Amino acid sequence: MLQFKKVAYYTLGCKLNFSETSTIARGLTEAGYARVKFEDSPDVFIINTCSVTDNADKKCRAVVRKALRVNPEAVIIVIGCYAQLKPAEIADIPGVNLVLGAEEKFNVAEYLEKETVFEKSRTAVREIKYAKQFVPGFSRGDRTRTFLKVQDGCNYFCAFCTIPLARGRSRSADVAATVAKAREAAEAGAVEIVLTGVNIGDFGHGTDENFFDLIRALDEVEGVERYRISSIEPNLLSDEIIAFCANSRKFVPHFHIPLQSGSDTILSAMRRRYRTDLYRSRVERIKALMPDACIGVDVITGFPGESDALFAETQQFLTDLPVSYLHVFTYSERPNTTAIRLGDTVPQEVRKDRTKLLRLLSHRKLKAFYAEQTGKAHEVLFEAEEDGGMMYGFTRNYVRVKLPYDAELVNKTTEVYLSEADRDFVCKARREIHAVPTI
Numbered sequence: 001m002l003q004f005k006k007v008a009y010y011t012l013g014c015k016l017n018f019s020e021t022s023t024i025a026r027g028l029t030e031a032g033y034a035r036v037k038f039e040d041s042p043d044v045f046i047i048n049t050c051s052v053t054d055n056a057d058k059k060c061r062a063v064v065r066k067a068l069r070v071n072p073e074a075v076i077i078v079i080g081c082y083a084q085l086k087p088a089e090i091a092d093i094p095g096v097n098l099v100l101g102a103e104e105k106f107n108v109a110e111y112l113e114k115e116t117v118f119e120k121s122r123t124a125v126r127e128i129k130y131a132k133q134f135v136p137g138f139s140r141g142d143r144t145r146t147f148l149k150v151q152d153g154c155n156y157f158c159a160f161c162t163i164p165l166a167r168g169r170s171r172s173a174d175v176a177a178t179v180a181k182a183r184e185a186a187e188a189g190a191v192e193i194v195l196t197g198v199n200i201g202d203f204g205h206g207t208d209e210n211f212f213d214l215i216r217a218l219d220e221v222e223g224v225e226r227y228r229i230s231s232i233e234p235n236l237l238s239d240e241i242i243a244f245c246a247n248s249r250k251f252v253p254h255f256h257i258p259l260q261s262g263s264d265t266i267l268s269a270m271r272r273r274y275r276t277d278l279y280r281s282r283v284e285r286i287k288a289l290m291p292d293a294c295i296g297v298d299v300i301t302g303f304p305g306e307s308d309a310l311f312a313e314t315q316q317f318l319t320d321l322p323v324s325y326l327h328v329f330t331y332s333e334r335p336n337t338t339a340i341r342l343g344d345t346v347p348q349e350v351r352k353d354r355t356k357l358l359r360l361l362s363h364r365k366l367k368a369f370y371a372e373q374t375g376k377a378h379e380v381l382f383e384a385e386e387d388g389g390m391m392y393g394f395t396r397n398y399v400r401v402k403l404p405y406d407a408e409l410v411n412k413t414t415e416v417y418l419s420e421a422d423r424d425f426v427c428k429a430r431r432e433i434h435a436v437p438t439i
């Protein structure tokens, strides 16, 4: 007999967290716990946290307070990267009952069965070096796109990053097991699968399989119409992967490639494993084979030692590069990283100004990319939600599209013509409808 019946989940952070929340939720549902909405007076709240943002702490506290307002008697369990990094800090938040680390979070059912652990706040977080297990999974029912976790952890230790400390060493399942998960997702209705992980290009690390083997095998899975590679390090995005995507009907022409800086001096200080020449050649190769490809870029402003001249190098590099949008992050000091010891810090105001400049550049890039796509036919996967009589979806190359709501089109790929984008970067679509045949 279960002592708790209803569980609600709250996820902060990245796609990987969403996928892991779904895996944990499915496990608990199979164990007999009902999954309910946050407002439906759950007995247990599971909060999956992120450590990347500056205010992880504030966000976590806010969600705990919100949960306690819904049910002051509820058990509150905090998991995720922030939980692994700062367990004691989280255990001190009033109302938190249990903090679980990177490995322990997958055993939450066992903790829920041991009644006594909830008498007071406690932590069950082992040192991250012990996190060796890979727990695969995918999200289902949370969003139209399904996020398939193919890899976890990272061995790179870039100077600014705490992710290896929160998630441990690079690990994955083998190709066969990962393909089996994709099949399971397809059988559950997944039309588009987003491959997620911490450093997914490092799939198969330490084995004789690699990411290229994985995508070739996934391409054969029946029922999945689209795969999106969420983000891949430029040094691992080989020419053969690019060529394969260009020839595949399923792998879409959308790439997200972290750059972090357009200055080789800063890339070296960041301990990144490539320089700008390699990055440029990857982008050019993609555009040569897939001229309409959408390319997103992560970039950090204000890393220690980033002088005005070095920032200008980044600005120029990005201005010249045929990329579609930037995700700009302002550098912030993180405990236990090597960057924190570098000195030569950039004043906060300067960091913020640089972020603003790059965001303006991103806006111009995105506008130009959308303008290139209008007037063309695109295949769009429409989502279930209705908003003001409209439905929304994405093209293969990640253009956001809207159309008057039609229930017939939900979760199907449909060919439309794009007209101009509005101020929020959503293109109106005109239907010259022919449903695109399933591959």
Ligand code: SF4
Binding pocket: 154, 155, 156, 157, 158, 161, 162, 163, 164, 198, 199, 233
């Ligand atoms: S590759 Fe990505 S996850 Fe790994 S250390 Fe560098 S920034 Fe962090």
